[in-house]
Amino acid sequence: MIAAGRAAECGAPVILLEKNEQPGRKLLITGAGRCNVTTQDDVDDTIARFFGQGRFLYPALSHFYRPELLDLLSHYGTPCVVDHQGKYFPVSNQANDVLQALLRYVHQQGVQIRLNHRVHAIKTIQSYPDSPTQFVVSTSQGDLSAQAVILATGGMTYQSTGSTGDGYLLAESLMHPINRVRPALVPFLIRESYVHELSGLSLQDVQVTLHQIEQKSISQRGDLLLTHKGVSGPVILRLSRELHREGTLEINLLPSYTHEALITELLRLFAQNPRQQLKNALDSLVPHRLVVPLLKSTGFETDMQTAQAGRELAGRLATALQRWTLTVTGQAGQHLAMVTAGGVSLKSIQPSTLASKRVPGLFIAGEVLDLDGDTGGYNLQAAFSTGWLAGESAATYWQAHH
Numbered sequence: 001m002i003a004a005g006r007a008a009e010c011g012a013p014v015i016l017l018e019k020n021e022q023p024g025r026k027l028l029i030t031g032a033g034r035c036n037v038t039t040q041d042d043v044d045d046t047i048a049r050f051f052g053q054g055r056f057l058y059p060a061l062s063h064f065y066r067p068e069l070l071d072l073l074s075h076y077g078t079p080c081v082v083d084h085q086g087k088y089f090p091v092s093n094q095a096n097d098v099l100q101a102l103l104r105y106v107h108q109q110g111v112q113i114r115l116n117h118r119v120h121a122i123k124t125i126q127s128y129p130d131s132p133t134q135f136v137v138s139t140s141q142g143d144l145s146a147q148a149v150i151l152a153t154g155g156m157t158y159q160s161t162g163s164t165g166d167g168y169l170l171a172e173s174l175m176h177p178i179n180r181v182r183p184a185l186v187p188f189l190i191r192e193s194y195v196h197e198l199s200g201l202s203l204q205d206v207q208v209t210l211h212q213i214e215q216k217s218i219s220q221r222g223d224l225l226l227t228h229k230g231v232s233g234p235v236i237l238r239l240s241r242e243l244h245r246e247g248t249l250e251i252n253l254l255p256s257y258t259h260e261a262l263i264t265e266l267l268r269l270f271a272q273n274p275r276q277q278l279k280n281a282l283d284s285l286v287p288h289r290l291v292v293p294l295l296k297s298t299g300f301e302t303d304m305q306t307a308q309a310g311r312e313l314a315g316r317l318a319t320a321l322q323r324w325t326l327t328v329t330g331q332a333g334q335h336l337a338m339v340t341a342g343g344v345s346l347k348s349i350q351p352s353t354l355a356s357k358r359v360p361g362l363f364i365a366g367e368v369l370d371l372d373g374d375t376g377g378y379n380l381q382a383a384f385s386t387g388w389l390a391g392e393s394a395a396t397y398w399q400a401h402h
């Protein structure tokens, strides 16, 4: 919608093809229905949230970033505010208000919206050498011709919203390499059933390392949430783009302690309360609900008195707390992934215009690109910024060639 609106604002006649009976269905479920439109972070910090791929976004973010987005939304009736975590939401807390603002923008610029038009092929025709490319866009309701095309079909998760991955096939048919597409920002399923009984428990500031066969181990630090089927929370969502099939999680529940410092702290706690049972001695270090299942799973006698616990036991306990190991059997499902990692190779796209390097007149924006960011408004900001730049570039291209 942003791409279409901006292209029309820059003077091009624009048709927006949408396969659903309404545009922006995914937008309605973002931010749990509140739509976290953007972030308080500056451009460089936002780039850092794209797992090594963010530099590509620099021209788009420099051109149209948070201030421009917030102005546009406010101008079309949806002012936004920032919360204590630096996330921006509409004042009304209604994602639908963001959608309505975008629809007003698109309508006011004169974009024709054609709903229930699923694009299934895009072909190029060149009448004679050096003539501008003409596109034939085949939809479920017939063919259209165009002098420029913007592909912004999104990823392939939450397919009920319309993002079914069609864009990858369309881009591939136009000679664009597609990098391994997989769900990201998605919880993990865990084999150990005692974890499922801890559903709802939140662990703050833990260090999680994902080990997989024949893959480099990767660590992230942050908050973790136990669910009825496995684990979630920011630290897991961030790691999820790296999971191939299955693996092992090694969780350091107390990353701010060195192993030795933790042994010393445990011995201090034991000495302080020698008559306490082991299961009650760790409350200052980890949530009480976790202690018994964790100790049992690692073979400790939970009822023993701390007076009996010596340095050897403190060492084993420190290892259990800093190397808690869980088996990952997979991701919680494509339908639960917030974004798609992988997609149209950034090498085939010009970052300064979002023009395809393979097909003149084709522009590609949004999640269909091989870009995925962290939670916190980064993915929508990237979609808006690339959409804006692609719209402007497509209009410039059209003006030069029509």
Ligand SMILES: Cc1cc2nc3c(=O)[nH]c(=O)nc-3n(C[C@H](O)[C@H](O)[C@H](O)COP(=O)(O)OP(=O)(O)OC[C@H]3O[C@@H](n4cnc5c(N)ncnc54)[C@H](O)[C@@H]3O)c2cc1C
Pocket: 017, 018, 019, 020, 023, 024, 025, 026, 027, 029, 030, 031, 032, 035, 036, 037, 038, 117, 118, 119, 120, 152, 153, 154, 155, 157, 158, 161, 162, 163, 164, 165, 166, 167, 337, 338, 339, 365, 366, 367, 368, 376, 377, 378, 379, 380, 381, 383
């Ligand atoms: C549950 C959930 C919560 C999220 N919350 C946030 C959040 O709060 N903040 C944030 O920054 N990000 C969030 N995201 C991610 C964000 O929604 C996406 O990154 C963003 O919507 C991508 O925008 P897009 O325009 O590229 O693709 P989409 O929003 O997926 O839009 C693509 C559009 O193209 C249409 N389309 C697809 N194929 C065809 C075709 N062949 N023909 C015609 N039309 C087609 C689709 O129907 C769809 O309307 C969330 C995602 C999910 C799933």
